[in-house]
Amino acid sequence: MPTVTGRTHTSTLARNLSHPLLREKPIKPARVTAQNGRLTPQTLDILKMARDYPLVISTGHADADEVRMLIEEALRIGVPRLMLNQPANPLTGLKAAELEVIGSEPSVYIEQTALTYLLGYQDRQDFTKVLSHVPNVVYSSDLGQTSQVDVHEWLSMSGQWFDAFGLSCERRAEMTLLNPQRMLAI
Template identity: 35%
Template sequence: MSIPFFDLHVHSEPDTYSRRYSPLSLGQEMKAAGAGAVLKSHLTATTSVARMAREQGYPIYGSITLNQYAGGVSTQAVQAALAANGQDAPMVIWFPTLTGHGAKPRLSQPKCHPVLDTYPVKLERVSEEGRLRPDTIDVIQLAVDFGIPMATGHSSKEEVYMLVEEVDKRGGRIMLTHPCHSCTGFTTSEVAELLQSSHVWAEVAILMTKLGYESPDDVLDLLQAIDPGRVCVSTDFGQLKNETVTEGYAWFIEQVRTSAASRGLEIPDSLVEQICRTNPMKFLGV
């Protein structure tokens, strides 16, 4: 069955790890599927390569992840990524992902270049001494000023609460990046509480189900606990060991529907389209 989707979280080359996609090969898949995707890299801003893909007719959008490789938590890094993005396309700002928070990754992946093993990157975090860094607050304000959606990255649970509070205060929008991951470990009720704010959205990443961080039953619990209007299903795919993005959505929805059927529930097509396509496009602003 064909699943309508718009993926806010796909990894392609160049990235810290070797990936199955280039921006163009991902663009070709998205165009064939009638879909779209946001490129994410732990290594560098993707706005310039996404712009080139769009100029060739592919529905690909860019982002920056504020790791040290890309300049860290810095308004200058965001300004450069935004300028490279062009004036008429949205993008995403991810707060750092190479933070040291959480358990050892469950997925072993080859680094893209030996230099990354020779010179390990300095970890980057959004807070110091229990409060957000001034640079973090400056990035939030810049994002609000230019209407750029943000995502929490691999911030700790305490940092996520601080980020949400600051975004709430300034009127932006922010996505909880796979909140079930070990770096935060939010419960369903905690996610539901955070989504009481109209500025907060929640990602359901298919990779988290693949890796066992959450189950289809957990996804159902979340959808029953909250209004699904700010829930976005993404893949977080691009790994060499995983299937394509299009196959990932089909697999995931089948798993959730099977779990729902065991409870005597049904997942209608309208809900699938809402959480897989309509909500992500609304969050991004396309």
């Protein structure tokens, strides 16, 4: 689903365009809902395709209400794998308590990124609760900009956080290996 939605948010992250063409022809914003507040026909088609083919659909940067609609429709029609894309980011704004309920659905995966926490969009308590208690968490960095920490630094920071939060070896393996494997059906 779209990550360029047209909704305004002033990011604390400095970004560089990945290609000069984007200056002349920027990505057009898209939403998963129409003016009437319902999921668009295109969104419904994508969900049906995800039901019928071995795909994982990500919710993109949908807002909280749109994410709830996507989950409801995905469950209704039997989509086997739906991933909530950075649900704690300011554009979506879902908290650990709601994610704990959502994550109890076996076909719904919750992405928790280090970046959301590093940028201060998610407080330590919420970050800890997601990593400690929310089912079906897929832990990632989302650190794709060249100005951000590299993979080895992220792995080191993550290990320190996991130690500080008292995460078991089993929980670490769930978030970083087993849940992603299950989501990808490998």
